[in-house]
Amino acid sequence: MFYGCNVSCNQLPTSSNGDWSALIQRFSPHSYSIIYKRKEEGRFLPDFRSRLEVGVSSPKMMKLRVSAVQYHLHTINSFEEFANQVEHYIKTAQEFDADFVLFPEFFTTQLMSIGNEQGQPLTIQELPDFTEQYRSLFINLAKKTKMHIIGGTHVIRKGDRLYNVAHLFYPDGRVAEQAKLHITPTEVKEWNMSPGDGLQVFETEKGTIAMLTCYDIEFPEIVRIAKAKGADVIFCPSCTDDRHGFHRVRYTSHARAIENQVYVVTTGTVGSLPTVDFMRANFGQAAVITPNDIPFPPRGILVEGEINHDMVVTADLDLELLYQVRESGSVTTWRDRRTDLYPDWK
Known part of the structure; x- marks a missing residue:
């Protein structure tokens, strides 16, 4: 259902030529006012349509609760x-x-x-040897707890290359991967990391995420692309090992x-690994970040x-609030992009 209207997703047009506007206006005027108000102006919001098609639609499903782990690094003796x-x-x-629960990079x-x-x-060349144990651990925990777990990043090997890869563990046992796309000089020089070559967004029963x-978050273009693909979170x-790196992120x-x-959920490592090069110093803090507009905290921090x-x-994240501010917020930064002056990320 969409906003309490009695229409299921399989009743909605699947073709781009389908009369989405008339159908949604008929069954849910509130939805129409948010989604289609600017269709005639060429400002159709594709993320709403994709959300309808995957069934992320009821008021309950428009909200999700996220946890972020400030993971304490210390020396251990066993897996x-x-x-x-x-x-x-x-x-x-x-x-x-x-x-959802988020772990840090390189934990x-x-x-x-x-x-x-x-x-x-x-x-670092030996760290991928733990990949199967890592995956098995998180797959089992995701299935057991029925949570979506972003298992931080883990270094994996493909051929003769190392990649720093974020893993999404679904409650049903599926695993999705996203390699880091922008590699820092230290990762290249000291660990010989390779960058990923593509961006994906991931559909879940609670919404679309990336x-x-x-370092990826420091490049506005890649986040534009994630949003254009439908990501709301x-x-x-x-x-990060010091205040400078922490504050950049x-x-x-x-x-x-x-x-x-969009919402941004971030977290970092804390503690120290005294015997592991480049992991001795850590400076970290988790945060759940929002747009800066009236429905959200003034500082943009939940x-x-x-x-x-x-x-x-x-x-708690309320996706409905994102859609409201995109349409009628104090500022409408996504809608007001000047695509006549610079690329429209798709």
């Missing part, structure tokens, strides 16, 4: 220790009835601290939320953690 720590955070989010580097038989820390990792796992997360009128503390933060 079991890692698994127990992960399960602790997921059970915490489950106790808050979260629909699986903690596994490198286990070390080898000679007592030396593992190298996963953009840390950007999950941004991050790993944080400030640009706010900018992307304002520019695209919730944020205590900097560098081991904790989980939780907040």
Whole structure:
């Protein structure tokens, strides 16, 4: 159902030539006023149509609860220790009835601290050896808790290349991947990481999301594309080692939320891995970021953690509010793009 109207998604036209305007106006005038008010002006909002087609439509489904983990890095001795720590955070989010839980970028580097038989820390080249255990752990936890889990990022190997890949674990056992698209100089020089070559958005029963990792959020073009593809929530796992890096990601997360009128959920690693190169220093804080408009907090922050503390933060996202401000907010930044002057990201 859409906003309480008695029309199912399979009754809606599937062709671009279908009379969407007449049908939605008939069954739900409120929906019509939001979605089709500007169709005649050439400002049709495609994200609404895609949302109808996948059934994300009832008032209940327009809301979702997200948790973000400020993951505490410390030396461990076994994969079991890692698994127990992960399960602790997921059970915490489950106790808050979260629909989604986000882990940080590079949090699986903690596994490198286990070390080898000679007592030396593992190298980044050895981290992909844990991929099957990592996937199995998160698949089982997602199915058990019925939550969508963004398992931070994990380094995987394809051929002779290493990729920093965000993973979405669905409650039904499916797994989706999004490689980091923009690689920092340190990742290239010290870890020989390769960039991903494409952006996807992911449909869930709660809405359409994208996963953009840390440095990715600093590039406005890629977030424009994610929004144009229908994403309403950007999950941004991050790993920064000082205040400078942290604030680059944080400030640009706010900018992307304002520019695209989307939510951004971000978090980072805290703690330290004293034996693992480039993971000794961490400066992190989770936050759930909104556009800056009347329905939202003035600072554009629904919730944020205590900097560098081991904790989980939780907040509710109302997708309906996004659609309202896109149509009739104090500013309508997505609708008012000057596509006659610069590209219309599709």
